[in-house]
Amino acid sequence: MPAGISVAQAFDYIVVGAGTAGSILAARLAEDTGTTVCVVEAGPADRHPLIHVPAGFTRLLSEPSVTWQFRTEPSEGTAGRQIATVQGRVLGGSGAINGMIYVRGQPADYDHWAQLGNRGWGYEDLLPYFRRVERRIGGGSDGGTDEAVRGRSGPIPVTDMDWIHPVSEAFIDAAVKAGMPRNPDYNSGDQEGVGYFQRTIDRGLRSTTAKAYLKPAMRRGAIRLVTRATATAVTFEGTRATGVRVLRDGVQAEETIKAKREVILCAGTVNTARLLQISGIGPAGLLRDIGADVVADRPGVGANLIDHYSARLVMRARPHVVTLNELARGPRLAGQILRWAAKRPSILALTPSQIYLFRKSSPELDLPDLQCVFTPGSYKEGQHYVLDSYPGVTGGAWQHRPLSRGHVHARSLDVRVDPVIQPNYLAHPIDRQVMVAGMNFVRSLLHSPGLAAYLEAETIPGDKVHTDDEMLDFCRRNGSTGYHLVGTARMGSPDDAMAVVDDRLKVHGVGALRVADASVMPGIPSANTHTATMVVAEKASDMIRER
Numbered sequence: 306m307p308a309g310i311s312v313a314q315a316f317d318y319i320v321v322g323a324g325t326a327g328s329i330l331a332a333r334l335a336e337d338t339g340t341t342v343c344v345v346e347a348g349p350a351d352r353h354p355l356i357h358v359p360a361g362f363t364r365l366l367s368e369p370s371v372t373w374q375f376r377t378e379p380s381e382g383t384a385g386r387q388i389a390t391v392q393g394r395v396l397g398g399s400g401a402i403n404g405m406i407y408v409r410g411q412p413a414d415y416d417h418w419a420q421l422g423n424r425g426w427g428y429e430d431l432l433p434y435f436r437r438v439e440r441r442i443g444g445g446s447d448g449g450t451d452e453a454v455r456g457r458s459g460p461i462p463v464t465d466m467d468w469i470h471p472v473s474e475a476f477i478d479a480a481v482k483a484g485m486p487r488n489p490d491y492n493s494g495d496q497e498g499v500g501y502f503q504r505t506i507d508r509g510l511r512s513t514t515a516k517a518y519l520k521p522a523m524r525r526g527a528i529r530l531v532t533r534a535t536a537t538a539v540t541f542e543g544t545r546a547t548g549v550r551v552l553r554d555g556v557q558a559e560e561t562i563k564a565k566r567e568v569i570l571c572a573g574t575v576n577t578a579r580l581l582q583i584s585g586i587g588p589a590g591l592l593r594d595i596g597a598d599v600v601a602d603r604p605g606v607g608a609n610l611i612d613h614y615s616a617r618l619v620m621r622a623r624p625h626v627v628t629l630n631e632l633a634r635g636p637r638l639a640g641q642i643l644r645w646a647a648k649r650p651s652i653l654a655l656t657p658s659q660i661y662l663f664r665k666s667s668p669e670l671d672l673p674d675l676q677c678v679f680t681p682g683s684y685k686e687g688q689h690y691v692l693d694s695y696p697g698v699t700g701g702a703w704q705h706r707p708l709s710r711g712h713v714h715a716r717s718l719d720v721r722v723d724p725v726i727q728p729n730y731l732a733h734p735i736d737r738q739v740m741v742a743g744m745n746f747v748r749s750l751l752h753s754p755g756l757a758a759y760l761e762a763e764t765i766p767g768d769k770v771h772t773d774d775e776m777l778d779f780c781r782r783n784g785s786t787g788y789h790l791v792g793t794a795r796m797g798s799p800d801d802a803m804a805v806v807d808d809r810l811k812v813h814g815v816g817a818l819r820v821a822d823a824s825v826m827p828g829i830p831s832a833n834t835h836t837a838t839m840v841v842a843e844k845a846s847d848m849i850r851e852r
């Protein structure tokens with residue numbers, strides 16, 4: 306780690322944020338001989354051991370040394386509650402603390418982006434990038450992998466679930482009996498069905514873009530990574546971005562790093578919007594309120610915030626059933642640790658949910674609009690990821706493509722003051738309807754005859770909830786973030802007043818500034834958002850390198 310940042314040296318590119326997207330982008334840009342890249346990351350290096358052990362996920366969420374401990378604003382959709390919407394603040398970003406579930410989404414998601422006028426962002430355009438990211442391991446000829454669609458040699462390992470519980474199999478059987486197809490590969494372009502999630506876990510360890518892209522690129526040189534350094538503003542000459550001001554941990558004075566070609570923001574959906582606003586790019590009224598000099602009046606900066614809102618049901622399992630709740634304690638846990646150390650299937654290398662179900666909430670629909678999940682473990686009511694003291698299982702649901710839209714607004718020019726984050730969950734009536742349909746379906750599966758040998762009673766929501774209105778009320782009081790925030794710097798054409806970047810990810814109204822992270826997505830994919838973010842970064846790198 307350098308003792309100071311040389312303000313004298315200018316880099317070709319400055320990448321703000323060494324998260325999911327920033328780590329890919331910096332690595333790709335540095336592939337061109339002679340190109341210099343400086344990466345500024347607010348968080349520390351990824352030395353925390355729980356980053357690398359998949360089961361560490363639950364603990365990391367409350368670990369302020371590697372996270373932004375953001376909270377949403379109260380809203381009607383959350384019955385006035387605030388929700389902790391933690392984001393990664395460490396090398397690897399949210400990808401270093403996420404659930405490691407690997408979902409591409411539906412071709413129609415990306416075709417919709419293209420239909421909005423974003424040239425080159427349709428599914429067929431993006432397929433080479435989906436393939437370039439991944440190293441699909443397993444799923445050979447009889448495992449349903451279409452070699453023309455999947456990638457076998459990319460940096461990010463994608464593996465199949467290797468830890469199978471009998472109650473998980475019973476849940477899948479129940480879904481099949483209810484008419485769901487068992488899908489051999491939901492990442493093939495045809496998502497509908499039920500089965501086990503694919504994961505970004507390899508030989509028991511989490512993969513991140515920092516480990517898979519950035520670190521190997523740094524060993525080749527040409528990248529200067531500065532951790533524990535928060536970008537406080539983009540600097541401009543007129544409307545051309547010239548660099549970033551940064552504040553390093555424990556240092557009072559800001560320093561300026563200069564970019565000869567471009568500044569690229571990869572700070573994530575919340576921080577990118579806030580950084581644009583405090584740098585003077587955003588709705589003029591908001592900029593004036595926080596005291597920012599207006600560089601470009603772009604009303605869309607911070608608008609269009611989208612997230613998946615999820616809720617869960619819990620069933621108490623019969624006393625003889627050994628669920629994750631029991632395996633994660635005492636001598637059984639010791640056994641699991643030994644298995645993990647020996648690289649055998651273990652609960653230490655699990656994703657938070659193991660089973661997916663992609664489903665249409667109504668038969669008239671063309672495509673699934675719901676993601677439902679199942680895991681043979683359960684958490685205490687009102688507490689995030691604290692296991693129950695009795696055997697239990699959890700089912701959950703969220704709507705793939707919510708229509709509710711929220712916003713991120715800086716409260717202050719000081720990056721240490723958290724911004725307003727208002728996702729407006731369940732504000733749209735269709736979102737409420739689809740949420741309830743998803744919960745009702747999962748509930749029906751949990752109570753199906755095939756599961757009766759394993760499960761004895763519903764504990765959450767339990768017998769207080771019968772009607773759709775009661776289920777909606779339950780979701781409002783108990784639902785939570787999917788941690789899939791996107792959209793606050795959305796892509797769109799110059800004549801779209803609410804667009805923030807164009808389809809080459811250049812920020813409208815200014816020069817030498819791009820955004821390349823989850824914030825540019827105009828709509829939320831029908832997926833957990835890590836894969837789509839990696840694809841945005843891969844495509845951005847080709848556009849910047851004019852390839």
Ligand SMILES: Cc1cc2nc3c(=O)[nH]c(=O)nc-3n(C[C@H](O)[C@H](O)[C@H](O)COP(=O)(O)OP(=O)(O)OC[C@H]3O[C@@H](n4cnc5c(N)ncnc54)[C@H](O)[C@@H]3O)c2cc1C
Nearest residue numbers: 322324325326347398399403404405406536573823833835
């Ligand atoms: C808890 C959690 C669980 C999730 N689970 C899954 C999952 O299982 N599967 C899935 O597909 N998706 C999942 N996601 C979503 C997925 O991880 C994100 O969509 C994706 O990582 C976003 O990537 P990004 O590059 O936009 O932002 P990030 O990866 O968050 O990177 C942004 C980086 O920029 C840094 N930064 C921010 N502001 C500044 C600043 N001013 N100066 C310097 N650096 C800055 C941050 O510290 C961070 O490292 C999850 C997310 C979370 C938070």
